[in-house]
Amino acid sequence: MLELINFYLIPALVLGCIYALGAIGISLLYSILRFAHFAHGDLMTIGAYIAFGMILGVELIVFANADPDVTVSFLAKLVSMLPFSLVLAILAGMFLEKRGFGPFTYWRSLFTIVGTVALAFPLVWALDLMTPLAADEDFELDAEFKVLAVLPFAVVLAVYMARLLDRLFYKPFRSSKPIIMVIASFGVALILRSLVQMFFGVEDESYAVGYIARPLEIFLPLRIIERHLYIFGMTVILMLALHYLLTRTRTGKAMRAMSDDADLARVTGINTEQVVMWTWIVGAGLAAIAGVLLGMDAPVKPVMGWDMLLPIFAAAILGGLGSPYGAIIGGLVIGGMEELSTFHWWLSDEPLVPGAYKTAIAFGVMVIMLIFRPQGLFKGRVL
Amino acid sequence: MDLLAFGLLFLIQTVPYGIAVLGLNINWGFTGLFNVGVAGFYAVGAYTSAILTAPEQLHSIAFGLPAGVGWLASMLTAAIVAYAIGKICLRLRSDYLAIATIGIAEILRLVIKNYQDLTGGTYGIQNLPRPFEFVGGYGADLAFLAVGIVIVAVLYILIERMWRSPWGRVMRAIRENEVAAAAAGKNVEAFRLEAFVVGSALMGLAGAIAVHASKSVGIEGTEPLEVTFLLWVMLIVGGSGNNKGALIGVVLIWALWSILPDFIAAGFLPLIESAFDLSEENVEDVSRRIPYVRLFLIGVLLQVVLQKFPGGLLREKAPSLAKQPAS
Numbered sequence: 001m002l003e004l005i006n007f008y009l010i011p012a013l014v015l016g017c018i019y020a021l022g023a024i025g026i027s028l029l030y031s032i033l034r035f036a037h038f039a040h041g042d043l044m045t046i047g048a049y050i051a052f053g054m055i056l057g058v059e060l061i062v063f064a065n066a067d068p069d070v071t072v073s074f075l076a077k078l079v080s081m082l083p084f085s086l087v088l089a090i091l092a093g094m095f096l097e098k099r100g101f102g103p104f105t106y107w108r109s110l111f112t113i114v115g116t117v118a119l120a121f122p123l124v125w126a127l128d129l130m131t132p133l134a135a136d137e138d139f140e141l142d143a144e145f146k147v148l149a150v151l152p153f154a155v156v157l158a159v160y161m162a163r164l165l166d167r168l169f170y171k172p173f174r175s176s177k178p179i180i181m182v183i184a185s186f187g188v189a190l191i192l193r194s195l196v197q198m199f200f201g202v203e204d205e206s207y208a209v210g211y212i213a214r215p216l217e218i219f220l221p222l223r224i225i226e227r228h229l230y231i232f233g234m235t236v237i238l239m240l241a242l243h244y245l246l247t248r249t250r251t252g253k254a255m256r257a258m259s260d261d262a263d264l265a266r267v268t269g270i271n272t273e274q275v276v277m278w279t280w281i282v283g284a285g286l287a288a289i290a291g292v293l294l295g296m297d298a299p300v301k302p303v304m305g306w307d308m309l310l311p312i313f314a315a316a317i318l319g320g321l322g323s324p325y326g327a328i329i330g331g332l333v334i335g336g337m338e339e340l341s342t343f344h345w346w347l348s349d350e351p352l353v354p355g356a357y358k359t360a361i362a363f364g365v366m367v368i369m370l371i372f373r374p375q376g377l378f379k380g381r382v383l
Numbered sequence: 384m385d386l387l388a389f390g391l392l393f394l395i396q397t398v399p400y401g402i403a404v405l406g407l408n409i410n411w412g413f414t415g416l417f418n419v420g421v422a423g424f425y426a427v428g429a430y431t432s433a434i435l436t437a438p439e440q441l442h443s444i445a446f447g448l449p450a451g452v453g454w455l456a457s458m459l460t461a462a463i464v465a466y467a468i469g470k471i472c473l474r475l476r477s478d479y480l481a482i483a484t485i486g487i488a489e490i491l492r493l494v495i496k497n498y499q500d501l502t503g504g505t506y507g508i509q510n511l512p513r514p515f516e517f518v519g520g521y522g523a524d525l526a527f528l529a530v531g532i533v534i535v536a537v538l539y540i541l542i543e544r545m546w547r548s549p550w551g552r553v554m555r556a557i558r559e560n561e562v563a564a565a566a567a568g569k570n571v572e573a574f575r576l577e578a579f580v581v582g583s584a585l586m587g588l589a590g591a592i593a594v595h596a597s598k599s600v601g602i603e604g605t606e607p608l609e610v611t612f613l614l615w616v617m618l619i620v621g622g623s624g625n626n627k628g629a630l631i632g633v634v635l636i637w638a639l640w641s642i643l644p645d646f647i648a649a650g651f652l653p654l655i656e657s658a659f660d661l662s663e664e665n666v667e668d669v670s671r672r673i674p675y676v677r678l679f680l681i682g683v684l685l686q687v688v689l690q691k692f693p694g695g696l697l698r699e700k701a702p703s704l705a706k707q708p709a710s
Binding site: 030035036038168169172173178179180182183184186187188190191193194195197198201306309310313314317354356357359360363366367370371374 | 415417419471472475477478479481482483485486487489490493496497608612615619668671672675676678679682683685686689690
């Protein structure tokens with residue numbers, strides 16, 4: 001029994017949380033932009049790799065400074081800080097615009113570029129100041145700490161990227177048939193993946209090299225690895241925040257209105273492009289977080305997101321495409337079924353489903369749903 | 384001569400793509416079905432034919448039948464798989480078909496990798512027979528190419544006739560306005576299923592011919608994204624709905640795909656080398672990433688064509704009424 005909980009149920013919940021975070025985005029995008037977003041898995045990959053690149057950047061400066069044998073040019077340091085300064089420049093631009101210093105319509109790109117380069121200098125100096133700390137032999141950063149520290153930056157960049165993708169590749173098709181957007185998103189998925197492969201190569205990476213997690217023993221006899229706790233906690237907080245956004249804010253109300261009837265929403269004066277923007281913020285943000293969380297638990301590799309696509313769609317369809325709450329349940333169910341199916345039920349020694357075919361479970365569930373209840377458990381929209 | 388060998392190899396490689404693109408055109412160009420599982424059907428055909436025709440294998444079963452039998456069987460199995468998926472998904476919104484076809488392609492990859500007794504798993508299946516092998520030298524390649532070209536030509540003529548026939552007209556009607564087609568008394572679901580099954584069968588045949596050309600089959604040969612993606616780019620660049628355009632798209636994109644790596648290597652590697660002062664090891668690492676630059680460029684090309692030239696190179700042409708056979 002304990003084996004079931006420790007080695008099957010907890011991993012099942014972890015996987016379920018990650019699926020749920022991805023499936024929410026798929027469901028929201030489907031209900032508001034009316035298309036199946038095939039690049040969603042690759043948005044997860046992008047999120048995971050942005051976080052990976054940022055960690056690499058910080059480590060490059062801190063540890064290279066600490067080690068006298070290694071010299072890193074100032075230019076390389078500057079480049080490795082660019083992702084951070086880009087985030088700061090984006091946020092500063094948004095802040096100034098809110099304060100009435102805008103509109104930056106024409107100047108925004110220039111402002112962002114100049115700001116990014118300018119802000120990279122103080123960041124490098126700030127990290128140089130940390131050098132004495134890293135020179136200490138015992139100094140070692142906790143892997144979880146590193147990931148959680150860069151996570152907010154990675155999310156901002158991933159959202160920024162998703163909005164850029166929307167502007168470049170999806171917006172031109174807003175008024176054409178939705179299936180054209182699906183084709184475009186299929187192309188975007190490959191573009192994103194090839195970008196990752198170009199910049200990071202195809203090898204498996206990890207946020208912490210040679211890092212072996214010891215389970216926490218506070219809940220004995222339950223054993224939970226620390227990072228799993230973070231994954232649960234993060235997912236719960238995000239879902240509560242999503243619930244608050246959808247039910248208690250004007251933006252959420254507008255999103256729900258647009259998902260019910262886009263034309264009617266527009267007629268009542270809702271700024272539909274702004275709703276679209278918020279959909280991307282939520283969808284891409286959750287996808288990026290899901291990617292980073294997955295990267296904490298599994299290797300970071302270019303196909304990690306694509307491999308998630310099928311289970312995520314299965315989860316969204318199970319919950320009903322277009323229903324974010326359904327997507328959460330769907331994600332947990334699919335994750336649970338995939339992991340628990342490899343347990344040796346019925347007291348035999350063989351697993352119920354051989355591990356290699358785990359992924360097929362999601363597909364099986366999806367096919368059954370499509371045959372018997374295509375609208376999903378929680379009534380999404382079909383046809 | 385080297386150039387001759389290269390040219391022959393290039394043309395032989397375009398034959399399977401040509402057949403598959405015609406199938407995809409029946410799916411998408413005629414009927415508007417978004418099939419993203421091309422690689423799945425391709426793999427079904429490839430493995431069916433390989434298992435049936437291969438001589439004795441070390442790791443899997445084999446039957447040693449002649450290649451022709453394998454090719455016919457590959458169409459049949461691909462059609463059966465397509466029928467099952469189509470039956471489930473074609474009554475739903477088009478997005479669902481896309482999701483389901485991606486799903487089947489991924490599942491098939493899983494089965495191929497893990498069911499070693501049947502597919503050879505990671506070993507693949509080797510020593511497949513290739514028609515006209517006994518000729519030897521360039522003659523064998525030429526003869527094989529001739530067979531391929533004859534198949535493509537016959538299919539082209541048949542599919543052009545389908546396009547002009549009442550059947551083709553119904554397909555276009557369904558694509559343009561499903562409700563109107565249904566109101567005219569057409570069984571939309573049944574017609575869609577026909578188009579889906581026929582198109583997918585051709586993809587199966589394409590897979591079979593491809594593996595007989597290379598005489599072996601393995602998991603990497605049916606890498607889902609590249610096959611599927613390339614075919615879509617070929618069709619959309621060439622002009623969906625236009626068979627001639629689709630075939631021109633195949634040759635163009637395959638040529639681009641083949642020369643791009645050398646082109647990128649020649650153009651960018653020296654530039655990067657001089658800019659970053661790379662060591663030999665780093666140069667090797669950079670050059671290993673060139674295929675991804677190529678994938679990126681082709682991806683961008685697809686987006687540009689989709690947005691700026693949605694008709695493709697050769698636009699779709701409705702057949703003139705006078706030329707249509709009497710119905």
